[in-house]
Amino acid sequence: MAWSTALGSDLDEVWRALLSGATGVTPVPSAHPVRNGRAAVVADLPMDLDPVQRQYELGARTLRAAVADAGLDVTDPRLRLVVGTSYGSHLDVPPDGLDRWGEALATGLGMARRPLMVSTACSAGSDAILVGAALIAEGEEEICVVGGVDVLTQAKRLGHSALGTMSPTALRAFDESHDGMVLGEGAAFLVLERDGSAQERGARVRGRLSGTGSANDAAGPTAPDPSGDTVVQAVRTALAAAGRSTGEVGVLNAHGSGTPVNDDVECRAFGSLFAGGAAPVVFATKGAFGHTLGATGALEAVAVLLALRDKQVPPVPGLETVMPGFPLPLPSGAALPFAGEVGLSVTLGFGGFTTCLALEAVA
Missing domain, CATH: 3.40.47.10 (Thiolase/Chalcone synthase)
Structure with missing residues (x-):
C-alpha cells in the first residue's frame, strides 16, 4: 500500500x-x-x-x-x-x-x-x-x-x-x-x-480486508439521512461479511468531516451500533489531511491498517471538547492505545453513499 x-x-x-x-x-x-x-x-x-x-x-x-x-x-x-x-x-x-x-x-x-x-x-x-x-x-x-x-x-x-x-x-x-x-x-x-x-509468491501481507458493506439513503443530494440508519446498515453488512460482531471491533475510523450534520449522524449511528457493548476507540484524520473527497476512503483504510499494526490511534486534530452525547472513546491531544484485531473504516458521500470496510491485523 x-x-x-x-x-x-x-x-x-x-x-x-x-x-x-x-x-x-x-x-x-x-x-x-x-x-x-x-x-x-x-x-x-x-x-x-x-x-x-x-x-x-x-x-x-x-x-x-x-x-x-x-x-x-x-x-x-x-x-x-x-x-x-x-x-x-x-x-x-x-x-x-x-x-x-x-x-x-x-x-x-x-x-x-x-x-x-x-x-x-x-x-x-x-x-x-x-x-x-x-x-x-x-x-x-x-x-x-x-x-x-x-x-x-x-x-x-x-x-x-x-x-x-x-x-x-x-x-x-x-x-x-x-x-x-x-x-x-x-x-x-x-x-x-x-x-x-x-x-x-511469498508476498508481505499488511492486513486482511475481511468484509465490506454499503448502503444508500437517497435522502438528498448532499445531506445524509439524519437517523444514521444507513451507517448502521453498512457497518452491520461489513461485519456480517467478515464473520465478526461489534464486540470484536477495537478501532473505528470515522468519516469525521467536521460538519455538524455528518458528525451528528455518526454520533447517532455509533450509539446504536455499540449500545451496551464494547466501545472501540474512534479516530479521524481529516483534520490532518483535509477532506480529500474521493481519495478519503483509501487514505483512511491505510490509516486503519497502520493503527491495527501498532495498536494505537492518533489524536483527532482540533478536538478539545467532545460534542455532547458522543458514545465512544475519542483521543484528544495524544495518541490512544487500544486492544483488538478488527478495525472499521466508515465513509459518507454526497448522494447518500455510505461504505464500511472491515479490516484485520495479521500475525
Whole structure:
C-alpha cells in the first residue's frame, strides 16, 4: 500500500506525524473569495500545474509506490486497476468524461489492462476497494490495485464555500464547536490479492480486508439521512461479511468531516451500533489531511491498517471538547492505545453513499 498526503508520502513518517498530532493544513492562496483560505495540499505537487496533470501525477506516483510495496511490477498482466475519484479535475476543465482520467493513468503507466473507475462522491476510494474485493471474491480477478485520487481545485473551493460545508476556521471533528470541513488533496492505493496467490509468491501481507458493506439513503443530494440508519446498515453488512460482531471491533475510523450534520449522524449511528457493548476507540484524520473527497476512503483504510499494526490511534486534530452525547472513546491531544484485531473504516458521500470496510491485523 502507499499514500500521498499533505504530511508526506512515506508510510511510517506520515503515521508518526499523525500520532504526534501534526496537521498538513496550511494557507493556500485563492484567486477568488473562498470561505477558508487554508487547505491541505501535497507540498511537492506544484499548484500552478494544470488540474488534469496534477490529478495524473498524484495518481501515478502513488500507484507505482503501492505496486512496488507489494513486490510487483505495474505492467504485470494480472493487475486490474480499480480507482475512484469524486470530481478530480473535472469541475475546472471542459467536460471530458470521468472515465478518461483513469484510462490515461493506466495507459501512461503501461498497465496491461483497462481500468475500472468509480465515482461515488466522498466514498469513491472506499467503493473502489469494495469493488476490487468483490472481483477477487467472485473469482473474476486474482490481483487488484484499488484506491482513490483527488486534487484541490478552485472550483471545489468555491463550490464548498457556496454549499456552506466549509468551516471558516478549522476542521474540528466531533468537537462541540465543529462548524464544517477544510478541503485537502491526496491519493492512496492498496494491492488486494487472493490468499493463495500471495502465499505462492511469498508476498508481505499488511492486513486482511475481511468484509465490506454499503448502503444508500437517497435522502438528498448532499445531506445524509439524519437517523444514521444507513451507517448502521453498512457497518452491520461489513461485519456480517467478515464473520465478526461489534464486540470484536477495537478501532473505528470515522468519516469525521467536521460538519455538524455528518458528525451528528455518526454520533447517532455509533450509539446504536455499540449500545451496551464494547466501545472501540474512534479516530479521524481529516483534520490532518483535509477532506480529500474521493481519495478519503483509501487514505483512511491505510490509516486503519497502520493503527491495527501498532495498536494505537492518533489524536483527532482540533478536538478539545467532545460534542455532547458522543458514545465512544475519542483521543484528544495524544495518541490512544487500544486492544483488538478488527478495525472499521466508515465513509459518507454526497448522494447518500455510505461504505464500511472491515479490516484485520495479521500475525
